Amino acid sequence: MIALKTEAELEVVAENAQLLARILGELAAAVRPGVTTAELDRRAEERIRAAGAEPAFKGYHGYPAALCASVNDEIVHGIPSDRRLREGDIVSLDLGLKRGGYYADAALTVGVGRIAPEAERLLAVARGALREAIRAAKVGGYSSDLSHAIGTYVERHGFFVVREFVGHGIGRELHEDPQIPNFGEPGQGIVLREGMVLCPEPMVKGDDLPVRIRSDGWTAVTGSGSLAAHYEEMVVVTAEGPWVVTGWIGEAVCRRKT
Ligand code: MF3
Ligand code: CO
Numbered sequence: 547m548i549a550l551k552t553e554a555e556l557e558v559v560a561e562n563a564q565l566l567a568r569i570l571g572e573l574a575a576a577v578r579p580g581v582t583t584a585e586l587d588r589r590a591e592e593r594i595r596a597a598g599a600e601p602a603f604k605g606y607h608g609y610p611a612a613l614c615a616s617v618n619d620e621i622v623h624g625i626p627s628d629r630r631l632r633e634g635d636i637v638s639l640d641l642g643l644k645r646g647g648y649y650a651d652a653a654l655t656v657g658v659g660r661i662a663p664e665a666e667r668l669l670a671v672a673r674g675a676l677r678e679a680i681r682a683a684k685v686g687g688y689s690s691d692l693s694h695a696i697g698t699y700v701e702r703h704g705f706f707v708v709r710e711f712v713g714h715g716i717g718r719e720l721h722e723d724p725q726i727p728n729f730g731e732p733g734q735g736i737v738l739r740e741g742m743v744l745c746p747e748p749m750v751k752g753d754d755l756p757v758r759i760r761s762d763g764w765t766a767v768t769g770s771g772s773l774a775a776h777y778e779e780m781v782v783v784t785a786e787g788p789w790v791v792t793g794w795i796g797e798a799v800c801r802r803k804t
Contacts (some may be wrong), residue, residue: 548739549717549742550740551717551741551742554647556791558781559780559791560789562599562644562645562650563652563791563793564791565599565645566643566652566792567755567792567793569590569597570595570639570795571795571798572593573590573613573641574799577631577639577656578631580594581630581634582626582628582629582631583615584627586613586615587613588613591604591612593646599624600649600761603640606720608623609623611626612641613640613695614626614638614653615638615639615759616630616776617635617637618635618773618774619768619771619772620638620767621746621751621774621776622638623640623764623766625762632658633658633659633660634657634658634659634660636655636656636658636775637756638655638660638775639653640653641653648717648718650716650780651716652745652778652795653796654776654777654778655726661744662668668752668774668776671699673729673777673800675699675700675707675750676683677797678696679693679696679726679746679748680779680790681695681788682694682743683738683746683781683788684783686737687738688735689725689734689735690731690732690733690734691732691738692746693728693729694730694731694732695727696748700750703739705751706747706750706753708757708774709727710756711747711757712726712728712747713745713747713768713778714780715742715744715745716744717743723746726745726746728748738780740778743780743781743787744782745778745781746779748776748777748778749776750774751768751773752768752770752773753770756769757769762781779792781801786791
C-alpha cells in the first residue's frame, strides 16, 4: 500500500525539497514587524512558479493561498491576509509545492523581532520534538515510533501536542500513508522501509484543550489562546539512517537568527 520511492524518484523528491527549503528560508528571513502575511504568500507563490513548480496548497480542498501563515494562537492553516506582523508575534509558515509529479511540504515557526522567553522555549521544544521524530525514522522501526517520540518529548518539556492533525507520507500525492499523529504508543502503524518519504509535523501548544476552527473554515486555533508552534521536514528512510531532504530548514533559520 505504501509507495516506496526508487533512487530516480528520490532525486526528484530531494531537489523539490531543497527548493522548498530555500524558499521557506527566504520567507523566514523576510519576517519582520510591519510585513503582512499576504506579502509573504505572494512572494512564496512567485518563487515557486519562477522555479517551474506549482503551489501545492492553493485549491487543495478549496484552500485559497500558496502559504499557510498562522500567527500566535493560530496553529495551522492560517489564511494569509493584510494583517501586519508585530514585534513579539510568532508566525508558522507552512508551504508546499509540486514539480515533476512529486510534492514537497515543510513548515517552520519564526519569531517576529524579539519574542518572550516562553515563546522561544515553545519553538525550541517543537524543534526538539521534530528532531526526535526524525531520529526514529529507521528501517525496521514503526511509523508510530515517530508519534511516540513527538508526544513524549513535548509532554516531558511541559507542553501539549495537537491531536486533531497528523503528519503523513508524501510523494505523488501531498498526503500519502502512513498517518503520523503527534502522540501514541510505539511499535504500531506500519513497518518503515527504505524509500519511504515521511513528513512528521509536530504542532505544539500551551494547553490541552480541543482545537477550534475559526469561522473562515480553515484557521485552527488553540482552545485557550495559548501560543502554538509547528515544524515539518521531509525525511527519507534509508539503510544509512534518516535523510532529511529539506535539510533541517527550521534549525538553520534558528541558527541564522542567533
Ligand atoms: N502542511 C499541511 C499538511 O500537511 C498542508 C496544508 S493543508 C492546505 O496538511 F489545505 F492548506 F493545503
Ligand atoms: Co504536511
